[in-house]
Amino acid sequence: MAETRRRDAVATRAAILASARAGFARSGYDGVGVREIAEGAGVTAMMVNRYFGSKEHLFAEVVDQIMAEPTILTRANIEAPDFADRIAANLVEITAGGATPLDGFLIMLRSSSSDQAAVVGRERIEAHYHRVLTEALAGDLAPQRAAIVLAIVSGIQVMRQVLALSALTDADPADLRALLEPLFRQLVKAP
């Protein structure tokens, strides 16, 4: 029986990961130190390096964890014939007032000032989101159209969640969908 293990590698690792994710979302990659992250997990700073090798590797694992979670750009959504309508609806729904934290985007944004974090973030976005989207949007300028789709998604997130523009936070979801759908339809079809 191990009902109360005082030494649990799995739990400690998860605690460090959770504390790091919260810290990165709050203050960015450079804004939070390994000592603070470790303190939030109830351990010493050196445990970060023991479990993850370095702060940069820890950040990469946080990003991987975020990327593995379900997002707007699921395979099912992308390959559906009414992709434009689906992504508009999902984007409006997910960025609704304080429903989901979506700390992943905040982490990317606030950590972008660090060169290390920016490289990690760009590689993950290119690998997980942009590549899949480019394949789905066949035709001319597919990579550029995919990138613009991602830009609109991120822009709506910034205006609605980071800056909390009242025109978007207080808007009728149906109106927003109606405004966003033609934009995505425009980008889905090849020029």
Added chain:
Amino acid sequence: MAETRRRDAVATRAAILASARAGFARSGYDGVGVREIAEGAGVTAMMVNRYFGSKEHLFAEVVDQIMAEPTILTRANIEAPDFADRIAANLVEITAGGATPLDGFLIMLRSSSSDQAAVVGRERIEAHYHRVLTEALAGDLAPQRAAIVLAIVSGIQVMRQVLALSALTDADPADLRALLEPLFRQLVKAP
């Protein structure tokens, strides 16, 4: 006669300010050090404190300078009949490479984690950008359409300058303009 003054307080102060502005836009407030800023101005780190008192005061002065500048969203541009094409061209041109006149957006964005710059940023965007855009885009859902225009502008900036997505950084400017113009045209006309 003072044709080539080797000691010029005004020029040195301006050089420090310019270097700081570029540094803050590139790496964020915490990401750039006073030594690096001073080196960009061709002086020593201590000149920053001599001219501006502290790094924080220097940042405040950079923000003040940005706030005092005219923006792209001038009334003349917004009320022009080909506004959609103008803003698309401007956006592509401005996010292209080197020094950007819109670096204020990047500075605000990257400083939104620790400071109260997020509040300042929202107020400024609502007061200067969003209000003017809403008035120009008359018709139904004008505030929402204006906000989406700003969202696309910020999204392109994030993807192109913050995350440096290669599909956008390496893209042909003409192609990007051709992809963005119909989006803005869609938003300019009332639904």
Added chain:
DNA sequence: CGAGTTAGTCTACAACCGTAGACAAGGAGA
């Protein structure tokens, strides 16, 4: 019960940060 592996801590280091004070050099007026 002893040995070995694992989980965790402690101390320390080299590098960087913002900043303070003392000091050298240029420039203008007497």
Added chain:
DNA sequence: TCTCCTTGTCTACGGTTGTAGACTAACTCG
């Protein structure tokens, strides 16, 4: 030419950062 203020550099200090190595405590297995 002497003097004085301005402009700039040099050295240094306390603090924090990420990380490395040695060490201790706990759990497991033979």
